Amino acid sequence: MYLLRMLIIYFSEFCMLYTIGIYTFYNGQMLIAFFDIFSYFKKMKVSDYRRYVESKNMIPISIIVPAYNEEKTIVDNIKSLLALNYYEYEIIIVNDGSNDSTKEKIINEFNLKKVNQPVMQSLATKEVLGIYRNNEYERLIFVDKLNGGKADALNAGINVSVYPIFACIDADSILENDALIKLTMLFVEKPETVAVGGIVRIANGSVIKDGKLMEMKLPKSKIATFQIVEYFRAFLTGRTSLSRLNSILIISGAFGAFNKKAVIECGGYKVNTIGEDMDIIVRLHKFMKDQKRKYRIQFLADPICWTQAPESLKDLRAQRRRWQIGLFDTLMNYKSMLFNRKYGTIGMVTLPYYWIFELIGPIVESLGYIIIPLAYLFGLLQFDSFILFIAVAFMLGTTLSMGSILLEQVTFRKYSTFKETMLLVLFALIENLGYRQLTILYRVEGIFKFRKGRHSWGTINRKQFGSKEKEKSVNM
């Protein structure tokens, strides 16, 4: 009993210190994010990016879209990509051995013919079965290959691409009109740029027509609304601040642009991993630092990619588990960078932060949820102290969300009505009354299923954009 008592007391103290640490870090991030986004806005005021939309002089870009069993949406997505406002680009659709009619639909719709186009094997991939083109759609290249996973499909796309910059876009994402130009501007302005990520926002509930977002609305699904608040925290605050320190470790697989040469030099996307989007960024950092090269990896909170968030707990669980496994896998693969001064801020700040707060955090938090009530039940904690602990955890969690909503409110104001703003505030409040604990649980599950799940993909059901009835299965 004495041992248990001591354990609980020490754990409570550890919890308190851990909480202070994590929230100090997060609030610091928020402060940096505020400054960064404001300076970005000032910069955009004098930026000439719109001129480049029609310019022959803009960096040409290859858009790589890995597709696996996307028969329901792929044709519309290709059409929307063909209509993009950009002077010179190519769209490379990589069919990663789909076992539905994805391939047939694309070939029939665009009347593609198999061509004998030699492919420069810069990166090793599963066998490419054929390349299809049609002169009528000069920009479109369809690559058919054996199944090898998303990373393998991206590598195949890189091999086929002809332009110096490539963007990877999920097959069911929607880009804002000038998203691509804002992303590539950075390669023009800062030639040392090797990767740029754009913000991913949740499209659930919004009005989408012909592959374009017409009106932004909050989703009806509570789970999706919670995720909007979460995304504010993760993207607007988290990624923006890390980007400011040139130590961002994740560029979302749904929307990012890369310097092709740099990606090839460091070996391309890592196959057989669940977190290929994080892996490539950490590897780029490592490679550039090892080579002592000047480079830049940046996240921009403005070029927007719309995506669908899971609306059921089953899908949310699969997603969060997958994210945690991907995080764990990448952190394990690059543990040599941890606390290594050679890697600067990444080795000394960012990676320790990811290990201590993002990876281990869910375990500490869930233990806190178990041990502190137990301490109260066993009489080791007084009622007022118990309530105090609960109140602190609740308030701190809510504060961060509120800060992120404020950041959104004073910058982009995508949800412009007062009602929507207050609804987001309400969700920031009630997020800590169950939803947060659930996601923590899913993440802990991800840690424990790491060995088993790091090479597999969860299946998530998504509604088609602009449709309420149809559902499709997407490999996430």
Added chain:
Amino acid sequence: MTREATLLLIISGGLFAFFFLAIICSWFYSYFRELNTNKVRRQLVEMVSSYFKANHEIKPKVLERINAYVGRSAGRKDILIHVLIGYGPEFMDNNQEQLMEFYDAAGIKAFLIKGLHAKSDNRKSLACRYLGELKVKDTEPYILELISSKNNDVIYNVLLALSKLGDTKGFVQIFTHHSENINISSRAIIEVISVFNGSVEDLFKQTFDSSDDYIRGVLIKAAADYRIEGLRPYFVDHLKSDDKNIRIASIRALCELKDRDDERHIIPLLEDKDWEVRAAAAKELEKLGTSSSFTALEKTTGDRVWWVRHNAAKTLILIPGGKEYASRIIDGDDQYAREAIVSVIELM
């Protein structure tokens, strides 16, 4: 422990209350600011429009009204500037004299010149930008003073302003004496030159020989789009440059002139030591190639670099009579050349 928790609760509670109030205040602030901005814009659009429509007797009265309305407010001045920019470049060119009078009388010129001397790089950039957009004459010397800035946005906007003002002298000065200050990408420089409001031919002639290799390469690249016959000797001359980027730019610029006589200058470059130059020569020959290029292109379809082979094959197929000539290659022994030709034919 309880004391620390209480303190933490007070801090987080305070932050929560602050953020909550800030969200509400910022929402209302944004809402009313937007309303106010729209109202000011509407008023100014109306006043400016009546100023340009008014005759000489009424103009001063309208101007007085505008000045009284704008007053010392930087925000309103900014909206006024945007209203004027909204008239578009054509209007600026056709009403230059009238506009200059307006800029002086409404204090816009003085306001923007003051902006050039601001501490903030953003304000400097913005002032340059507006001076260029509004084509405010006689401000070039003030803009040129900023060329020593270490901020790329300022440099870009200085170039852009001078470009829109058509200041050849200023441009020449920058490209020949201050090129070390230009740390912006070649694409950005070309974009700036593309809006140049003076004689581009004069600009190129005065800068080609006296700028450094980097700027020269960029200028030749930019010149390609203008297809200026008078620049041919410069392009031909620079095909022999030691810098591969200049050679590539010169190939493109020369081929843009689409004069078949220049084919003889390009063919030797199919054997250049740098593959990028060979690839460019093979690609650009499509624009002016004749049967005289066939033999050289046939040889290039067997080049060791895929891009060079591909470009040579494509050009060969596209030159009139080339497709028939290429059939010889398909029956030949060179596997690389054969593959290059076949893949191009399939795409046609």
